[in-house]
Amino acid sequence: MRLIRPGRLAARFSALLGLCLTLLVIAPAMAQDDLDGLLPVTEAYKLSADASTPGVVKLHWTIAPDYYLYRGRMKFKAGEGVTLGEAQLPDGEKHHDEYLGDVETYHHGIDATVPYTLASGATRLKLTVQYQGCHEVDPKICYPPHTEQLDLALPTGPAQAGPSLGAALGKLGSSRAGEGAALPAEQAFQFEALAKDRQHLLLRWNMPKGYYLYRDQTTLRLKDAGDLTLGEPAWPAGVAHDDAHFGQTTVFFDQVELPVAIHGDTTGRQSVTLEASFQGCQDGGLCYPVMTRTLTVDLGGAAPVVGPSAAPAPETPPASATSRSPRIGLLSALLLALAGGLVLNLMPCVLPVLAIKAVGLLESGESHARARAHALSYSAGVLSSFALIGIVILVLRSAGQAMGWGAQLQQPLVVGVLACVMVAVGLSMSGVVQFGASLGNVGQSLASRSGHAGHFFTGVLAVVVASPCTAPFMGSALVYAFAAPMLYALLVLLMLGVGLALPFLLVAFVPALARLLPRPGAWMETLKQVLAFPMYLTAAWLVWVLAHQRGADAVGLVLVAAVMLAATLWWFERSRTRGVASKLAVAVLAVLTALPLYQLGQLPPPAQTATVAEGVVAFSPEKLAELRKAGVPVFVDMTADWCVTCKANEHAVLDTEAFRELLRKTGAVYMKGDWTDVNPTIAAFLQQYNSPGVPLYVVFPKGGGEGHMLPTVLTSSMVEEALTKAAGTPVASNP
Structure with a gap:
């Protein structure tokens, strides 16, 4: 292989003459040290080809660092029995070359596609590919044009047999295609x-x-x-x-x-x-x-x-798809978010954190300054968490992905880690291990880093455990946030955090409310230990969710992790007054705790089986279309095992004999979709109705037409009115 080094004289000639002269005159005199480390052309530009897609060959060059290819020096020539179309190359980096004038170059890599048609009976795809490039580090070294011969196997399938792709499509242009x-x-x-x-x-x-x-x-x-x-x-x-x-x-x-x-x-x-x-x-x-x-x-x-x-x-899209989220402005969305955050404090999923905060406020009962510091640190944790959620949503949205409210609980690893966190909090409240200031030091200042950090992460935990719940007023605000511009979305989510933290801010900053709290005393240690049990129950609920996501193996792994976590925390407390070896044992136990959680993240989803109850139809778009075409009213329920609001609605309304009797009376079908695990079909249905997550309830009338969305929190009268209207039967009047 002969190489060239460009010189000043070549600039006075045309591109082709310049390259030829430098090749013939300068190359023999090139110093050997200039060539040291220069890659062979096939290593500087590694070409691979793929003809697995009928009708198009795909070429890829992997370009070594400090090398580039010229876009305008690429040529493609068909072999026997092959007709090539126009090659499709991406735009390159534009600059002025001293020999070739205005050029485009590629660095790092390039993908090109070349369409082709084959003569009848052709069994292989043959073509010639020519390209040229340079090493750009001084001294600049350019390769002569390099040619590679490709002989590729053709894919098997309907497109290989019979006429070429162009001929087949031409015949179909004036008539309908036959089957296949x-x-x-x-x-x-x-x-x-x-x-x-x-x-x-x-x-x-x-x-x-x-x-x-x-x-x-x-x-x-x-x-x-x-x-x-x-x-x-x-x-x-x-x-x-x-x-x-x-x-x-x-x-x-x-x-x-x-x-x-x-x-x-x-x-x-x-x-x-x-x-x-x-x-x-x-x-x-x-x-x-x-x-x-x-x-x-x-x-x-x-x-x-x-x-x-x-x-x-x-x-x-159906007009009712926006019934949960009318075209509201920013101010309305902020007010709804504030109200939704306030109501979120009353939802059962936030109860464990309310227990922690109750103890914290009682601890700070002797000092208004301590209460304010406590509430501000907690609020900072809440607002930081909502800001992080907003940033993640915006990043995923810009990447073309979607994220629903509470969707992180579709990940078994997240559920397992959260269950272990609840166990750790419960063990701390039970006295197995102490984090931060103890209850006995009621008069001690909480201005230390550990005290503020504890309150901050309590706020973080409040947001994490609140995510399975969707409170009234939240739906419209979340829909607005998930589709609004970046600044507006962050403002709405932060206002939701303000609503969640507001009760504790009021107690801390309004002395009249603080005086309503009982006086602190020794009884608080007993209360603290009693409040540990809601934490354990929350952990048990999360393990139940995990069983539905990944089966018995996942339950076994998270239970092993919980036992190892308990051992880690127990020994951590004992190691406070011991030497380095004891602290090293804590690190070993922590690693043993993480191992089953890592295995949990590797478990595949269980085989899909129909697990719906008797009288319930599993959701599928095809089945829904079939029922609607048959003129049957349909009640669609999108739910998840980790959704506390969903379970509350089921217990109060949907799993009752009154609801089943209503279905019989109206002739409606109860269709249920399970979003406990990742399910693109259900995600698409949620997006169709602008729902930020589950629960989602849509009632379809028997005569066709738009589906009617119901609020996230159901009542029996609300469901009865929607189904009787969908069935075209008169609504019974209340006496």
Whole structure:
């Protein structure tokens, strides 16, 4: 292999002559030290190819550090029996080269796709790939053009046999395809866009049955839009798919709606031009090359702009989908969040933390200063936790993911760790181990770091255990926060934290309320030990949730972790007055506590089995559509084992004989969806109805039409009224 070093003289000639002269004249005189460490061309630019997708070959170059490739020096030549289409290369880094003029270069790596068609009877794909690059560290060394011959096996499947892809699609352009045949791209992937308002677009893909769209192969941009840019798309939950080329990826069947925000001032603009590139496949058949559609979207109205050969736009989401979240402003959302945080203090899931705070306030009863410091540290923990939740939600939303209220409890590791935390808090209150200031030192100042830290993390714990609950007023505020701009979303979540912390702030800062508290004394130690038992019960509830998520093995692991945690804390208390070896034993026990929790995170979900009760239909979109088509009223209940509000509603209303009698009287079907574990189908249904989490209750009338959402906290009269109205029967009047 001969290499060239560019010189000043070459700049006076054309690109090709310059490269040739430096190759012939300068290369023989190059010093050996200039070549030390220079990689062979096939190691500097490692080329791999994949022809597993019919109709397109995918090329990837892995480029070594300090090397780059020229975009304009890439050439592709078809072998025998192969016809190549136009190669699709990404934009490179633009700069001026002293020999080639204005060029684009690639660093680190590049993916390219080349569509192709095959002659009848072809069994292999042969093509020639040529490329050229340079080593950019001084002295700059450029390789001569390098050529590689590719001979690739073809995938098996419907797309290989018979005519080429282009011919097949051409024949289908004027007639409907037979069963199993591939539709033209315009029919297989109907694409449209509309303006929800001047700053928000809604994109929609409609696909026939058996076709799917890749989420991660979709790119969107505005053309000739000046300072306007698109925000991160808010992708709904899709279907996990193990793809031959892309590996584990996410795809969408049937229909997908994608909200996208426009960043920038749209004042004075009547429309924007959207360019969308995407790729999809026929399930079990061929995969289409990347498609690019350009649409002009009217910003003055909501009428959709439909692409070529697209069907009429489907109905917009049901108006009742926003019944839980009317179009409220920021002030209304803040007031609702404040009220929801206040009510959250009364929910059963927050009871264990209220127990801790009750003891803390009694401890500080002799000093207003201590009470204020206590309440402020606790409030700081609450507000910091809500701020962190807001940041996580915004990060996930910008990455195209979704997060529901309380959805962290879908992760078995989180549930297991939280159960151990509740055990640790209970053991502390039982006197096995002491964290921070003890109850006996009532007169001692709590201004130390440990005292403030204890109150702060009590606030953090309050938010964690409150997440399984959805209080009245919270629904609309959370929906607003989960879709609002970043600053507004953080303000709403922080106001929810203010509501949660407000009762303790009032007691600490209003002397009249503080005087209502009993005087501290020795009886508080007994109270503290009694209040440990709600902590143990909460841990038991979390283990029950874990059993539903991962089965008996998960229960065994978390129980072992709890026992090891108890041993760790017991020995930690004894090691306070002992030497280094005793403290080292604490560290060993802590590691032994973490091991079963690590194994818990590795457990796979159990096999899916129908576990719904008698007379209850498991939720599926197909079954719901079938029942609605048959004219049957349907009561849909989206629930989860970790959702305390859901369980309270079931106990009070849905698991009663009166509710079952109401179902019989109205002829309604009770359909239940379980969101205890991650379930993209249920997540998509929640998103369809703008619900931030569970519970979600939707009643569908028997004559068709929109579903009616119910509040998160149910009453028997409310459910009876909704079902009788859905069934078209008169509502019985109360005497």
